[in-house]
Amino acid sequence: MSDTEHLFQRGKNGTWYVRRAVPASLRKTGEPKLLMKSTGTSDRQEAKRRAHPILAEWEARFRAGAVAPLPRTPSDHDLEAAAVMVGYDGLREHEAGRRLAAASAGGERWQRYQRRTAINLSAAEDRGTIRSLADAAIDDLGIDLAPDSGGYAKLCEYLASARHAALDTSYRAAHGEIAPEPEGGIVTRVRERSAARAKPGETLLELFEKWAAEMLAKNALDGKRGKRADTINQDRKVVQQFVAFVGNERAVDSITPEEIADYRDVLRDLPPKWASHNALKRLNMRDAAVKARELDLPRVAFTTINKHLSTISPLYTWLRKHPRWAGMKNPVDGLHYDDVKGANPRPPFTTPVLNKILQSPLFAGFIADGDEHKAGNQHVDDWRKWIPLVCMFTGARIGEIAQLRVGDVRQEHGVWMIHIAHDDSAGQSTKSGHSRPAAVHSKLEAIGFLAFVERQRKRAGGDNAAQLFPELKPNNRGQIGAEPSRWWRDYLAAIGVKQGRDGIGAHSFRHELADRLRDEARLMDNEVAVCLGHSLKSTTGGYGQLRQGTVTMLKDWIEAVRWEGVDFEGLGNSV
Template sequence: MLPQCSHITKKRGVFYYRRRIPNTHTGEIVLSLRTRVFRVAECLADGLDQEFRRLIQGVTTDDKTDLPTILRTYLKQRLDHDMWRRADTPHAPMFGSPVPGKSHASVDLEWIEHELAVARGELAARAYNQQRPLIDEVMEAHKVPEQYRNALAHGILQANVEMWETVRRRTLGEFTPIREAPLRADVRSAAAVEAPTGATLTEVLPAFLDYAQKDKGWRGQTLAQNKASYRMFEQCCGDKPVAAYVKTDLTKFYDLLRALPQLYSKSKEWAGLTLEQIAEQTKGQDIQRLTMTTVKRHFSALGVFFAYLKRRGEYPGENPAYGFEFPTKGRARHGRDMWEGEPLARLFASPVWTGCLSKDRRSRPGSLIIRDDKFWLPLLGLYHGNRLEEFAQLHRSDVRYEDGIWYMDINAEDQKQLKNEQSKRRVPVHPYVQGLGFIEYVKSVAPEPGDRIFPRLRPGGPDKKFGYFFTKWWTQYRKNIGVYNKKLDYHSFRGGVTTKLSAANISLDVRNELLGHEGQSIDQQNYLKGLPLRMLADAIACVNWPEVQIARVAPGRNLKDSSCPAASSGSSDVA
């Protein structure tokens, strides 16, 4: 009697293994088992069946699209990144900043619970479009046909939920087995690994820099600084095929940067020496070294470069520039204080806002309140926290009205300069600033859409920024009125707004949207845009400064606006 198994047949007394090829494939496999004994045939068929299933899983369709493998790789990469991040930040929260009175794990768990809720919500809603940039990147990297877009998107939504659930378990101290593959890959003998080949650093850089200038808007000082980062990296680690750079190369560069003197490129004493020679020659000397801010800037440039290579499939594995720490001392890690209390009150009780002597003598008391860039830019910074250049380059068309709300549209149109893609946003005009007459000022000085709101500002400096000469005036003015502190500059307004929003329990997503910050999660970085304007307006209204008391100027008082002739770009305006 023949066995009850469709994969075993008998012909002329000999058993055969027979399987039809599934799905869209045609034909069948027929192999002689070369035995007349059923038990032997059964064992042989079982082995062949296992091998058949293993092979057929890798050939699921004619286009060889293997979504399960792609999704497993995606999940593994994200979990591996989490593991390395934990190893790199043993004494601090992985997400956000330390909070007094809270353990690092508690800070992390709050963040993780939020991200997990977002991931579950997206999965439940099948929010495939929320993942479009990531899906496009994965489809391009793995050559996934368009018909699998939704299936891939759904799989990634599921993987995101699984990833955050695993991260949560790890944070709670629940055991997660360490996968062996990543560890084995790190300790393999160099002789057993074929040396990577392909285009070298200097061969790839021209195309990358062209991309960075066209797509990321690198120019002027930003472009020059990042080019210097790549030159230094090449001098330190050599001009190798880009796929050959590994984490230890970046570690070597990190250590070198921390050892370099702050003036390594300017002192004649070190002219003609390599970076390694300068570091060795100055070892043990009591001199200032590169700040961690500078080191971080170099690594940021490298991170962008390797991310570009990964998207193009030219670099395997994790981005080697990620995972480094850039510690600074205590609360001074940001290098700035916050405007508040007496210094803030003294600043806005000074002649620019209470009455100055003349246009060219702003720091001397008088009867004139001149409402131009010098009057408005500090107020805009204090109540909104934007970067100076975002205000300085505004046009009339950028101040808009929608659903009863006046707002500033921060965009890169008309060759405006923005720090990054996250800088594009809508910022409602603060009620206090409106009460001081800002909207009336805009309508008066810039009646046409293409008119500049601050027409007296002229571009200057390496990047031709409209805030360049204002910054020089701002420094001198603060010195003249006795409130100068090198840690209290225009950018300090930004930190003040962040603090006020946090104190008002405004959510991190809203804070990031208002300030143009890049979120730390993938969702925040790529997909969270377009929050309701009313939500943003309610949030910005929470920024209050009781120290600032500026009277609204009555009509007919000695008031001048920025329609007065533009001063020479080199004028100090602070006599």
């Protein structure tokens, strides 16, 4: 369906609106089935142009599995544009007609018109008139503003400025100035921004989608280049927020470093996930930032802001490779915060902490589901027990183990191994973008992991493609490891192992195994890297097609880790 087919006009000569049905799969009870937004113009051709980025943004949200949110308070740019449209353009057109009629009549009527322009100019900021204009603008343009909101007050302020500019130019025209123009101010700002509008197909969101398609295609080739779908979806949210800040019709080459710095500084005043905060979610970024400072809310981290800038910057780098934008300056250059990464500790579990975990209620017996941290007689035989243990013995990440299929645990060359798969078609992924083996340690086998896998195989009717942990479901980002990751952090806190943001978590198993591979297995760091699934980037590493580290070699290395001082007694009988 074309953009034109999404347009409809209210009234014979009224404003054009764009509409789009919400896909059936995304519809929810009580929520609108049809999205609708004003284009802010009664000109059909202009409406067609303005409809394109609106539809592109909605389509991007649908692809991300989300319905366009409730409209927020318009940005300052939106309010200024509305004020100029209603308070300047409309009034100038009206005054031009009156001036022409008076000039044609001449004599006393022309003199009365001249006096009237002076009177009108002196009353340019009449509050009653301004509020009437504001209400008309809200109604005609579909602006979402409450009468008692800060945005409404701003609209009135901008309307007063625009109306004064219109009446001033009318006064000057009536007193002999030929084709007077407004002297700076709001009208000039809006016109400059209008001149910087993107051509059809060249809005930031449209260009982002083209860049995203290329990144996904590159990732599909070998998994080394480009970006995965989930990463693209997260990038899209950043770009959508940035576009809402600078204007969704801006030409990419019109955005200045000053505006990027402004976006960075406003973002710094906001709390994390500000768009879902009850006090801020219907405000634009600027108003939300002001409100957040009034409420003394936590601030977005410098590292998060740098991530935003690092999402916007590659789009400009990509565009500069196209003749259309060759030589364009990247406005993000030099605006990242320096020296803000700081320490991000990922400490290993020490032997005493491992013993505290393994002797805790989850493994020794707990009182009830939901109270796994309280001692009792109930034992568990699902992901809550096995994912932490498999992470401990393999150094794998929670998400990599949570996604396992029954057939991923199998023998290869006589060695029991876990196939940690990267397979987009099966919804499995690894951070490196490559599949890898992990040898099953004899202690993990003794605890009963292989017996658990066989039980799961029988429950699945011998289906090797069945999930090893069928209770787990992907979140809205397609991440099956989200629930166990969150659950494990909460459990560690409940048993007194974790306190605040101390870096202790499932990744501590990975660091603990690295230390024991160095100490007990006497491996060099390049060998530790192979055990943990870090590909070695070297000239030799690029030769041939076999993966680095055979299963038998990995088995020998993993078995050399003796887990000295760790008490596994009782774990094998807890099923």
